[in-house]
Amino acid sequence: MTGEIILGMDDLRAVTAFAAGSAAEVLEIYETSHPSDRRPRDAIDAARAFANGGRRGKALRDAAWAALRAAQEAGEAAAGQAARAAMCASSSAYLHPLARSTQVGHILGAAAHAAHAIELAAGNTGEEAATGHLRRAASQASSTVVAVLCRYPSAPPGGGRMGELLRILDRALRAERPIGPETGN
Numbered sequence: 388m389t390g391e392i393i394l395g396m397d398d399l400r401a402v403t404a405f406a407a408g409s410a411a412e413v414l415e416i417y418e419t420s421h422p423s424d425r426r427p428r429d430a431i432d433a434a435r436a437f438a439n440g441g442r443r444g445k446a447l448r449d450a451a452w453a454a455l456r457a458a459q460e461a462g463e464a465a466a467g468q469a470a471r472a473a474m475c476a477s478s479s480a481y482l483h484p485l486a487r488s489t490q491v492g493h494i495l496g497a498a499a500h501a502a503h504a505i506e507l508a509a510g511n512t513g514e515e516a517a518t519g520h521l522r523r524a525a526s527q528a529s530s531t532v533v534a535v536l537c538r539y540p541s542a543p544p545g546g547g548r549m550g551e552l553l554r555i556l557d558r559a560l561r562a563e564r565p566i567g568p569e570t571g572n
Contacts (some may be wrong), residue, residue, distance in 0.1 A: 390486045391484050391485060391486065392484040392485065392486055392490075392538045392539065393484065393538075393551035394482060394484045396443075397531070398531060398534075398535050399443070399460040399479075399480055399482060400436075400437065400438045400439075400440070400480075400492050401438075401529055401531035401532050401535070402479050402480075402482055402493070402531075402535055403434050403437050403438040403476065403477075403479045404434075404435070404438035404439075404479045404529075404530065405479075405494075405497075405498075405524075405527065405528055406434060406475055406476040406479040406494075406496070406497035406498070407431050407434035407435045407438060407476040407477075407497070407531045408495045408527055409472060409476070409497040409498035409520075409524050409527075410427075410430075410431050410434070410469075410472035410473045410475065410476040410500075410501055411431050411476075411499045411500040412501055412505075412520065413468070413469040413472055413500075413504040413505060414427060414428060414431060414469060414473065414524070414541055416465050416466055416468075416469040416504050416505070416508050417457070417461070417466045417469035417470050417473070417504075419466075420461065420462070420463055420466040421457070421461070421466065424457055424469040425453045426450075426453040426454050426456065426470070426473075427457055427458075427469065427470045427472075427474075428471035428473070428477060429450050429453065429454075430450040430451055430453065430454035430473040430474055430477040431473050431476050431477070432450075432452075433446060433447045433450035433477045434447070434450075434473075434477040434479065434480065435476075437480045438480075442572035443480050443481070447477055447480055447481075447482070448477075448478075450477045451474050451477040451478040452474075454470050454471070454473040454474035454477065455470075455471070455472075455474045455546070457470040457473075458470035458471045458474060464507045465504050465505075465507035465508040466504075467501045467504075468500050468501070468503045468507060468549075469500070469501070469504040470498035471496075471500040471504075472496075472497045472498075472501040472504060473497075475493070475496035475500055476497045477494070478493065479493050479494065479496070479497060481493065482494060482535075486538075486540060487539070487540065488538060488539065488540040488541060488542060488543040489543055490536060490539050491536065491539055491540075491541070491542040491543070491553065491557055492542070492553065493567075494535060494536050494539070495524075495536070495542070495553050495556050495557060495560075495563055496533065496553065497551055498520070498521065498524035498556055499552040499553040500549065501520055501524070502517040502518075502521050502524070502552045502556075503517065503518055503548060503549055505519075505520045506548075506552075508528060508551040517552060519550065521555055521556050521559070525556060525559050525560055528560055533560050533561075536557070536561065537561060538558055541554075541557055541558070541561070542557040548552075
């Protein structure tokens with residue numbers, strides 16, 4: 388599938404609101420390690436502003452790049468994943484209308500990075516904690532988010548643990564089935 392997907396501004400705002408909500412859940416993981424670094428928070432704030440009717444412009448892109456730099460400089464894996472969730476939230480407004488599986492990361496990337504941040508921060512109980520986050524994310528995905536997701540091919544293979552978390556959420560939202568050990572996800 389290589390065609391073009393039709394996306395309206397309301398679609399992009401719904402996807403961005405969903406991504407910002409997922410990223411906000413793990414902001415504390417980043418801020419505990421880096422209390423004076425506002426870059427991830429600013430990225431989430433920019434995403435929320437767009438989702439609430441703001442402009443999709445340079446400030447939103449700059450916030451995403453700044454959150455990515457924060458992730459790269461984080462120094463610890465959980466904080467880095469939390470900052471990446473924030474980066475994904477602000478960059479989700481730039482979901483491309485190309486029917487490529489890689490675009491699923493723009494829709495679900497913030498939730499997958501957030502789940503990975505939770506997993507890393509939780510240590511021995513990490514997998515269970517990540518599953519809990521994916522369940523919450525799935526329950527918070529609006530019908531618009533699911534409809535947008537279903538316009539794209541399924542999440543691509545690969546990507547290590549992050550890719551695995553992305554595919555678990557992708558399959559659950561497309562099939563409207565629960566996430567967890569009882570379903571083999």
